[in-house]
Amino acid sequence: MVKAKKHLGQHFLKDENIASRIVDSFSDVYVKGDVLEIGPGTGVLTKYLIKKYPEQLHLVDLDKESIDYLESNFPDLHGRIYFGDFLKQGIEFTSASDVNIIGNFPYNISSQIFFKILEHKDRVKCVVGMLQYEVAKRLASPPGNKDYGILSVLLQAYYNINYLFSVEAHVFDPPPKVRSGVISLVRNKNENLDCDEVLFKSVVKQGFQNRRKTLRNALKPLNLPPQVIELDILNRRAETLSVNEFVDLTKQIEKWSR
Template sequence: MKHIPRKRFGQHFLADEAVLHAIVDAIDPRSGEALVEIGPGLGAMTDPLVARCERLTVVELDRDLAARLRKRPELEVIESDVLEVDFAALARARGQRLRIVGNLPYNISTPILFHLLGAVDHVIDQHFMLQKEVVDRMAAAPGSKDYGRLSVMLQWRYDIESVLDVPPEAFDPPPRVESAVVRMTPLAQPAAIDAARLSELVTVAFSQRRKLLRHTLGRWLEQQGIDTAFNLQRRAEEVPVAEFVALATAQR
């Protein structure tokens, strides 16, 4: 029976064969790797992936699709909301770090990215199809209009690269936005910081983008009792990731 895409799950199924093969070539899966696909849907990307890696773990929330996928012996199906999956535990069970891929639901893509950040030490790399606007924000450099909290909170821990643009007509049904594939590779030696503290700092800094930081972050630093030579005569979008990270380690 034909599966009808469910709007509440943000389902848009990739249908363009050329795009599918370009994505799988970018991922370059190998036999023996612990590959995990989020949101396999009808299996369009699952098929060329498993052809190369032989076995695959898939995370699927839609129970009808999960039931279909369970009929395939080469797949291990986790029927769950991806935000409830413990990827660190999954890696420990496999005895190796994970390679995570997927066409993420655009309506919850940012929460998924932050959820995966908690398991980053157990990941080799991640390749995701996302709304192009989100990928642009993830990869943005300081001074860009796209540079913001998402840029900083991901770039302090990953090398991020946009590898492929994908038009709406590559999907069924077509989304109303442009899409892109992003590669996220964990940094080998990230700064040792309190991620929650960095998140709070960056949230305050970007809370009023048009104002100089002395009006926003300056007040926060004063409340925290932090005396620093950090230049507050800038807007948040002008500050490199490394400076935000250094400020998050400043002593009270």
């Protein structure tokens, strides 16, 4: 059996009912295309996924011991089990135009995983992931909530996000010190935002850098044009703006910066 490694942030799910529930949740949002499981570990999700997606399933793990275990226990996946780092290689493990991602994500890199997913938003159609409860709530949080932040806005610009259910620590081996949460992301219809997307990211990130300040103060490093500084929306704080309001603000900055 594979031994959980602390440096990889591994906590292996041992509750079959929860594993089955996660895969069922994935099936509810699955879009035609390949399935990429990140960090399959001992295959607790894999054994349910292979029944539903025998030809589409691909696995990637950074733990060589897990890879050897998976190769031995899932011979039908030969050639589709990869020893690699998703944070460095993204979705290059599959050449399909549409990719669906699932996984019990290591807590220490879960946010980085979602930033990497954003880099491939044109191909990643849905995601179901289990991650630290606080992070899961943050990603799914609406505006006006203290959990709402940079990654909330950036992901919600391109995905519809739902918090599905919570998972207690005792169902893992070893048990983590925190609760877990399962969320789903489904690609929305925004192929592109109606603004400069690079500037949009800068506005969102800078706005939340000092989230207690009004946007007029938080965005000072961006050297906003005088016409933008006068806008009423800058009297608000970043956590109160919806994705569309961030897009509109970005468009105003574009307009007056020409």
